Amino acid sequence: MKAHLTRRYMLSASHRLHSDEMSAEENRATYGKCNNPYGHGHNYMIEVTVSGPVDQQTGMVCNLVDLDSFVREQILDRYDHQNLNLLREFTKAVPTTENLCISIYQIVKRGFDKAHLEKVRIEETMLNSFEYAGEESLVGGR
């Protein structure tokens, strides 16, 4: 029996949406308030969905302790209370929540081998959410 398991985590971080490929006016027109040079922050809710057969011995798709410790060490310790623009993956890509979603997906996909990664979903605010389920690389801006 195959089941999907989803775990939610929270991280807080700041960012500024700005592309060096656009003029100052274009940046303001494209990103609006998010282009404020001093940046701003969000509480990001991160949902990680994994799937797999339910182990007959444990009743689990994967042990939550393993998923939690992976996400804590590889995701939360990396992004929580950071300025996203200063991180390596966002030196060239704009730290939109789309791109953050892709980055987190790639870290989990590469490093977590206890279950199959289905998707990563991020709520940037209560009104905006983003999902990524693979197949594309970082896009947009520099």
Added chain:
Amino acid sequence: MVYLTRKAEFSASHYYHNPAFTPEENASLFGKCNNPNGHGHNYTLEVTVKGAVDPKSGFVVDLKQLKDIMNREVLDALDHRFLNKEVPEFFTQIPTTENIAIAIWQRLEPKLKAARLHRVRVYETPDLFVDFYGEA
């Protein structure tokens, strides 16, 4: 095809234990969930059915019927119960959220007529949920 989701809540206690494992293995694998006296959760259940919209009623499913089936097949059996001791599926299976979702699917699926079951989602807490789509 239209999808309709009905929510419900139930509160139950459980603990995780596999008699094939040693006490040390159980404690190490299941941690706090291995406490034999049990602990509890407020579970949220989401049942999603799918089907064509009936041209006469405008419904995918009669919600009253769906609610009655959910009450009879699931909530009456699980709400305010100690899952390991009172629900037959969990006499032999560990009542993880995964197995609870599968058990609920198996209870509901044969009872639904007009609409087909699409997904059973069980929230153990707001930060942890399992989806089961009936896949083998």
